[in-house]
Amino acid sequence: MAEQLGPTAARFTHADDALTVLDPYKRQSMSVVTGFGPTNAPTAGTLSVMLGIVELQRRLGAPMTVVISDLGAWNSRNVPWQTLLQVRDQMFAFLVAIGLNPDGAELRSHLDHANLVRAGRVARYLSRADFQEHRESLLELYADHGLLGSETGVVVDSLYTVADILGPFEGGAGDVLMVSGVEESYFTDLARLVLHRQAGAGDLSLGWQGGIGALYFRVLEGLAGYPKMSKSIPASSIHLNMAPAEITDRVMRDDEASQAPLLSAIELSSGWDATDITRAREAFADRLLRPGPWRQARREYCRSFTQFAETWQWCTR
CATH class of the missing domain: 3.40.50.620 (HUPs)
Incomplete structure (x- = not known):
């Protein structure tokens, strides 16, 4: 395939x-x-x-x-x-x-x-x-x-x-x-x-x-332990109607149940190239010993997702 x-x-x-x-x-x-x-x-x-x-x-x-x-x-x-x-x-x-x-x-x-x-x-x-x-x-x-x-x-x-x-x-x-x-x-x-x-x-x-x-x-796992990131279950997801501060608040939380889903979100919905995604995977794998790079990857994802959210809002015109 x-x-x-x-x-x-x-x-x-x-x-x-x-x-x-x-x-x-x-x-x-x-x-x-x-x-x-x-x-x-x-x-x-x-x-x-x-x-x-x-x-x-x-x-x-x-x-x-x-x-x-x-x-x-x-x-x-x-x-x-x-x-x-x-x-x-x-x-x-x-x-x-x-x-x-x-x-x-x-x-x-x-x-x-x-x-x-x-x-x-x-x-x-x-x-x-x-x-x-x-x-x-x-x-x-x-x-x-x-x-x-x-x-x-x-x-x-x-x-x-x-x-x-x-x-x-x-x-x-x-x-x-x-x-x-x-x-x-x-x-x-x-x-x-x-x-x-x-x-x-x-x-x-x-x-x-x-x-x-x-x-x-590939199903994107939900935040906070939900099986799927669903529009219908707000606590499970980030979505394009969120303000930048809301996106940041959800993505930058450190609860362990949300970390693997956030890596999946970066892999599938960031629009990043293969090099940047590989860097995020490495930061995720090393997050317990070196939390800084993983937090930085999430901050960058906040910016990328916010750009998509701005496009979504523009589409109401």
Whole structure:
């Protein structure tokens, strides 16, 4: 995979049949699908994925669909509608500002007639048991924090996203590469079920053919011991709506549970080159004997993340 993706490959921890669709002889008919939830300003974890998507677009040069899941998030999370719309539009502008080429990507939301129709058409191939078997691993965590919408809403959100993944087949693509966090792998599983079942449905088939591969980004661990840096759990993250003083306060805390996640944040969401990242790794490894260099690395990361935060704020204009 390193041959196809180059340095970008280091951003991924899991591949699921990705090499098949990345085969150079098949790449001409491949489309990439990815997306983001607009529940809040991007955390360092979301920023790491956004930077990875920009790198992937440059590396592959394949058609790409980037979905901001406004309607899906409305159904699956307890966030006001106007907040979702505001963050959605800001995300579109921010992705372009950090380097995504809009000429090579379709940027859309779930307020898309074709995708809503497609979601309605694929629903017949899935059962309630399918959604119970293939579900997000962090649902219980979100439920404990009062963040989830209704059970039906979570299913509806899944249908929209499955339709997102399958969209390129409707347009004639030969293969799809799904790119997401590993906690969202269940979307890929559900899309494959639909693709397989409709192919064997006779007169009820949609006529879609091809394969689905997946690449899963490295999950950015949450601060303070949380398993993931999540927009929905403020204590777990730093995000782009924070003021510089807030970013500094969170990054410069010395609690041991946050130190490894902060190194991961530097590796994935700083925008630094390989030399600077190597220097930060060395400072982290030696932090107990020589705390100064690690504190300096974190200060520099504060500046880098603050620059992204300033770009995010500029995208409200």
